[in-house]
Amino acid sequence: xxxxxxxxxxxxxxxxxxxxxxxxxxxxxxxxxxxxxxxxxxxxxxxxxxxxxxxxxxxxxxxxxxxxxxxxxxxxxxxxxxxxxxxxxxxxxxxxxxxxxxxxxxxxxxxxxxxxxxxxxxxxxxxxxxxxxxxxxxxxxxxxxxxxxxxxxxxxxxxxxxxxxxxxxxxxxxxxxxxxxxxxxxxxx
Numbered sequence: 001x002x003x004x005x006x007x008x009x010x011x012x013x014x015x016x017x018x019x020x021x022x023x024x025x026x027x028x029x030x031x032x033x034x035x036x037x038x039x040x041x042x043x044x045x046x047x048x049x050x051x052x053x054x055x056x057x058x059x060x061x062x063x064x065x066x067x068x069x070x071x072x073x074x075x076x077x078x079x080x081x082x083x084x085x086x087x088x089x090x091x092x093x094x095x096x097x098x099x100x101x102x103x104x105x106x107x108x109x110x111x112x113x114x115x116x117x118x119x120x121x122x123x124x125x126x127x128x129x130x131x132x133x134x135x136x137x138x139x140x141x142x143x144x145x146x147x148x149x150x151x152x153x154x155x156x157x158x159x160x161x162x163x164x165x166x167x168x169x170x171x172x173x174x175x176x177x178x179x180x181x182x183x184x185x186x187x188x189x
Contacts, residue, residue, distance in 0.1 A: 035072050038148060039079035041157070042108065042132060045146060046085045048172035051105070051128050061091040065104035067120065068096060068111040069134070076108075103127065109144070110134035118142050128168045140182040145169065155180040 046062070056062070062085055066073035073092050080090045095101055098119045107129050109120055117136055121143040124131055133139030133147035140147050140160035145167065147158050158180040164171050 033075070035075040036079060038072070038134070039076045041148070042076065042106065043080060043083060043085070045130070045132065045175065046106065048175040049130055050170040050172075051086075052168045055128060056086050056088060059088065059105075062086065062088040062106070063091050063093060063104040064106045064108060065093050065095050065102060067107065067109045069108070070094060072108065072110060072134070098123070104129060106130045106132065108132045108134065109136060109139070112136065114138070114142075117144070124167070130167075130169055131163075145171075146179075149180065153180075158182050 042064070064076065066076065073094055077092050080092075083090070093102055093104060095107075098116055101120060101123050105128075107120065107124060109117060109131065111134075112120065114137075117133070117139060121131060125143075130146070131139075131144040133144045135148045135150055136144070140158050140163070143160070143163050143166075145160055145164045149155060149157055155178070157178075159171060159176060160182040161171055161176060162184055
């Protein structure tokens, strides 16, 4: 009888181990593209951002503008499907030129020249728009708020908290601890 109890427990743990190995094998086998990961980051950035009080009172949706990157916008739509932030659903708009810029709550900038980047950031002045660059050199130094860094960087993204404050956007300290911080003093160098 004692032998059977131990055999039963051993079998139980062996089956549990087998299931765990299979499920982790499937998890490893599932690959996520760079855009899938960045879309998840955008979703989580929004969770750790506070816009000014009463900002969303008259808004039905949180609007994300995607500049010059249809593919990322499509991935973002898929990743954000049926998700809410600040009790709002998402709407994604595509922007193909600086002249087409529309107000939004988050602006994801990709594939832009230095001149376009500077013009876009100027268009967001005095507005509470979270600007996110897709590995754009000097994005935060030009006044952007968050910028993804190149692959292999120690930190996955950088934040210009001074720009966030200027736009009346508060970034959680939890998010700030994960980023490389760009400051006014650093910009002067």
